Amino acid sequence: MNSSIELLPDTCDILVIGAGPAGSAAAIFLAKAGLDVVMIDQHVFPRDKICGDGLIPDAHRALARLGVLDEVMRQAHPSGFVSCISPRGGRVDVPGTVAVLPRKQLDDILCKAAVAAGARMFAPVRFNASIEEGGKVVGARLGHQDEVREVRARWVILATGAVPQALMATGMARRQTPTAIAMRCYIKNDAMAGKIDKLEIIWHRKLAPGYGWIFPCGDGVFNVGVGVGLSGVPDAQASKPGASKGRVSTANLHQMFDTLGTLTESARELMAGGTRLTPLKGAPLRCTLHGATLSRPGLIVTGEAAGSTYAFTGEGIGKALETGILAAEAILQGKAQDEAGVRAMYESHIDALRPRFALYERANLVNRYPWFADLLIWRARKSPRLQRRLSGVLEETSNPGSLFTVKGFVRLFTE
Ligand SMILES: Cc1cc2nc3c(=O)[nH]c(=O)nc-3n(C[C@H](O)[C@H](O)[C@H](O)COP(=O)(O)OP(=O)(O)OC[C@H]3O[C@@H](n4cnc5c(N)ncnc54)[C@H](O)[C@@H]3O)c2cc1C
Numbered sequence: 001m002n003s004s005i006e007l008l009p010d011t012c013d014i015l016v017i018g019a020g021p022a023g024s025a026a027a028i029f030l031a032k033a034g035l036d037v038v039m040i041d042q043h044v045f046p047r048d049k050i051c052g053d054g055l056i057p058d059a060h061r062a063l064a065r066l067g068v069l070d071e072v073m074r075q076a077h078p079s080g081f082v083s084c085i086s087p088r089g090g091r092v093d094v095p096g097t098v099a100v101l102p103r104k105q106l107d108d109i110l111c112k113a114a115v116a117a118g119a120r121m122f123a124p125v126r127f128n129a130s131i132e133e134g135g136k137v138v139g140a141r142l143g144h145q146d147e148v149r150e151v152r153a154r155w156v157i158l159a160t161g162a163v164p165q166a167l168m169a170t171g172m173a174r175r176q177t178p179t180a181i182a183m184r185c186y187i188k189n190d191a192m193a194g195k196i197d198k199l200e201i202i203w204h205r206k207l208a209p210g211y212g213w214i215f216p217c218g219d220g221v222f223n224v225g226v227g228v229g230l231s232g233v234p235d236a237q238a239s240k241p242g243a244s245k246g247r248v249s250t251a252n253l254h255q256m257f258d259t260l261g262t263l264t265e266s267a268r269e270l271m272a273g274g275t276r277l278t279p280l281k282g283a284p285l286r287c288t289l290h291g292a293t294l295s296r297p298g299l300i301v302t303g304e305a306a307g308s309t310y311a312f313t314g315e316g317i318g319k320a321l322e323t324g325i326l327a328a329e330a331i332l333q334g335k336a337q338d339e340a341g342v343r344a345m346y347e348s349h350i351d352a353l354r355p356r357f358a359l360y361e362r363a364n365l366v367n368r369y370p371w372f373a374d375l376l377i378w379r380a381r382k383s384p385r386l387q388r389r390l391s392g393v394l395e396e397t398s399n400p401g402s403l404f405t406v407k408g409f410v411r412l413f414t415e
Contacts, residue, residue, distance in 0.1 A: 001044070001045060001111075001115065001121045001122070001123055002120065002121065002122045002123075004122075005122065005125050005142065005143070005144045005147045005149055006147070006149075007122070008038070008040075008122055008125070008142065008149045008151055009038060009120075009151065010150070010151065010152060011139075011151070011152045011153065012036045012037065012038040012120075012151065012152075012153050013030075013035040013036040013037065013153065013154050013155070014026075014027075014030050014035055014036070014037045014038070014153055014154065014155050014156075014157060014331065015038050015039075015040070015139065015140055015151055015153035015155070015156045015157070016030075016037060016038070016039040016040070016119070016157045016159060017040060017127045017140065017156065017157065017158050017159060017160055017166060018040075018041060018127075018158070018159035018160040018161060018166075018303070018305070019039050019040070019041040019045060019107070019110075019111045019114070019121060019123070019159075020041075020049065020107055020159060020161055020303060020304075020320065021106075021107065021110060021303065021317050021320040021321045021324065022159040022161075022302045022303020022304065022305070022308070022320040022321065022323055022324035022327075023039060023041075023157065023159030023302075023303065023324060024039070024107070024110035024111050024113065024114045024324070025062065025066055025110065025320070025321040025322075025324030025325050025328070026157050026159065026302060026324040026325065026327045026328045027039045027114035027117070027119040027328075028066050028067075028110070028113050028114045028117045028119070028328075029066075029324075029325055029328035029329065029332070030119075030328045030331065030332065031114060031117035031118035031119040032117045032118070033328075033332050034118075035331075035332075037114070037118065037119040037120070038119070038120050038122065038151060038153070039111075039114060039119050039120070039121045039122070040121070040122045040123060040125040040126075040127065040142060041111075041121075041122075041123045041124070041125070042123070042124055042125065042126045042127075043123060043124060044123045044124050045107065045108050045111045045121075045123060046104045046105070046107070046108035047104065047107070048102075048103065048104050049103035049104070049107060049283075050182075050183075050184060050281050050282065050283035051103045051184070051223075051283075051317070052182070052184060052213055052215055052223055052225055052314065052315075053100050053101055053102050053103055053106070053215060053217060053223045054098065054099075054100055054199055054213070054215050054223075054315060054317075055072070055076065055098060055099045055100065055101060055106075055317060055318070056082075056096065056097075056098055056313075056315050056317075056318055056394060057096055057097045057098070057318070057394060057395045057396060058315075058318030058319060058322065058396055059315075059317045059318035059321060060097050060099070060318075061318070062318055062321035062322050062325065063321065065325065066110070066113060066321065066325070067113065068109050068110060068113050071109050071113075072099075072101060072106060072109055073099065075101055075105050075109070076099040076100060076101035076106075077099060077100045077101070077216055077217050077218035078098075078099045079098050079099060079100065079197060079198050079199055079216065080095055080096070080097075080098070080198075081093040081094060081095055081096065081098070081198040081199070082094045082096055082098055082198065082199045082200075082201060082394060083198040083199065083200045083201070084201055084203075084373065084376075084377055084380075084390075085200060085201065085202045085203070085264060085377075086203055086370070086373040086374040086376075086377040086378070087203060087204045087205055087370045087371065087373065087374055088374050089264065090374060090377040090378050090381065091377065091381075092377045092380040092381050092387065092390070093198060094380075094387065094390045094391050094394055095387075095391045096391055096394035096395055097395065098199055098394075100199065100215045100216060100217050100218070100223065101217070102186075102217060102223070106317070124144055125142050125143070125144050126142065126143050126144060127140055127141075127142055127158075127160065127166050127169070128140075128141045128142065128143050128148070128169065129141045129169050129170075130156065130169065130170045130299065131150060131152065132298075135296075135297060136296075136297040136298045137156050137170070137296065137297065137298030137299040138152055138153070138298055139151050139152035139153050139156065140153070140156055154298075155298060155299070155300060155331055155342075156298060156299045156300075157299075157300050157302055157324075157327055158170060158172065158299060158300070158301045158302070158305055159302050159303045159305060159320075159324060160305050161286075161303065161304045161305060162178055162283065162284040162285050162286045162304045162305075162309075163284065164176045164177075164291075166305070167291075167292050167301065167305055170296075170299060171293075171296070172292050172293045172296070172299070172301050172305075173291070173292060174290070174291055174292055174293060175286075175290060175291035175292075177230070178230070178284030178285055178286060179229065179230055179285060179286055179287040179288065179290065179291065179307070179311065180210075180227055180228060180229040180230060180284070180285040180287055180309075180311070180314060181227070181228060181230075181253065181282055181283070181284050181285065182210075182225055182226065182227030182228070182253075182282065182283065182285060182314055183225055183226055183227075183253045183254070183257060183280050183281060183282040183283075184223055184224060184225030184226075184280070184281065185223075185224060185225070185276055185277070185278045185279060185280040185281065186217070186221055186222065186223055186224075186276070186277040186278045187221070187222050187224050187270060187271065187274040187275065187276055187277065188220050188221050188222075188274060188275045188277050189220055189222065189269075189270050189273050189274030189275070190220035191220075191269075191273060192220065192222065192266065192269060192270045192273075192274070193216075193219070193220040195266055195269070196214055196216050196222065196266050196270065197216055198216075199213070199214075199215045199216070200213060200214040200215070200264075200266070201213050201313075202214070202260065202263055202264060202267070203366060203367070203370040203373040204259075204263050204370055205370050205371075206256070206259045206263070207226060207228075207256055207259065207260065207263075207370070208367065208368060208369070208370050209228060209229055209364075209367050209368040210226055210227050210228030210229060210256065210367055211226070211227060211366075211367055212224075212225065212226045212256070212257075212260035212263070212267075213225055213226075213227075214266070214267060214270065221277065222270060222274070224257075224260070224267075224270070224271070225257070226253055226256040226257050226260055227285070227314045228253065228256070228367075229287070229311060229364060229367060253282055254280065257280055285304070285309050285314055285316065286304050286305070286306075286307045286308075286309060287307055287309045287310065287311040287314075287316075287357075287360075287361075288307055288310075288311050288357045288358070288360070288361045289306060289307045289308060289350065289353065289354055289357050290307045291306075291307045292305055292306050292307060294306055294343075294346065294347050294350055295343040295346055295347060296343075297339055297340075297343075298339070300327045300330070300331075300342075300343070300346055302320075302323045302324050302326070302327040303316075303320035303323055303324055304316055304320055306323060306350065308320050308322075308323045310357065310360040311357070311360050311361045311363075311364045312360040312361070312363040312364045312366065312367065313360070319353070322353075323350065323353075326346060326349045326350065327346055329345075329349075330342050330343075330345040330346035330349065333345060356396070376390075
């Protein structure tokens, strides 16, 4: 990693802004294909990222495509199940390819893989503005402290996550406010190491319209958090000044977190006897592929900047990786085509993901009406077939939304 902004080149093929999962995934694919890739981030890596650190099956698949899954799994805490816990204390363990790895480690592995593939990484360097000529983005104005540099590129990939500033600076923000917010901290409690070995998701009316989680990171450390959504608010409405001062900012996440520690026996034991390793910190989420224009001449928006996080679960690492790969593939496959062809290909691949995101938005119903979790988990405990369906949702081999149609509701009582 280069720490000096002075070393930035004047030109490159691709300039990637943001070295999270989306940016690094795009950089790995493009650099492997022989393109001259420069990646920048405002933070020096390894850096922390507020997250639940859960790696669900889509992330495992994308990490395998990027060639880093083995390295990730050497450091991660593997778990074969997600435990869904309902308001009345019902519990069903849904089998799935899941693991937990703190983002400090995961994102460092990805960033290093991009550098190993040939990308040049510069940090701390901040994206300030795009350089435009005739309506086309031809590069970016970058800065660190008082120093400012201009880098020109054939394509700029914006992978800046859920914070809207870069989207706003490039005219790509359709929505400035987040669609959800979540908070987490790390708690150490060696006595709980063997007792919580699955990823636990907890629904309760006291957490509605959100949920809580306890994810084991290994060595008696747990990522514990709560999240709450503001889904259903259309982009235009949410962009109005002050619009977010509704449900999201009034939701008292600190209080929700304390409540989480009273809801199950294991949560009580973990929190009462544990030591907080980090403060409780929050971060925004951008979900359901809403909130941003996906591309304009010379610029592609990818990852959570493009809203690539699932509404129901707040999981977004896998889809950030996937959309980063899609951006790279569109640029590579569209090499011989005109620029409009690259953009059309990228946007059509993103559009193909929309039905799944829409179904996760519908599944968000469980967060709003947690009694639904009671019903679902009560039925799942009695029905191996329903457990297989839930596992299919997690593995992305079946639709989550099928559970939330009238037909799906009837099937709950018949299978
Ligand atoms: C509390 C919480 C819990 C979550 N839990 C999970 C979970 O368990 N599993 C899961 O899959 N997902 C989870 N998510 C969602 C997940 O964190 C995101 O979906 C994922 O990080 C998106 O990746 P990304 O690469 O698009 O963006 P990011 O990971 O946010 O990376 C963006 C990068 O861009 C850089 N950047 C931003 N602006 C600039 C700028 N102007 N100049 C230079 N650099 C810039 C940032 O420093 C950052 O490194 C959670 C989110 C939150 C908030």
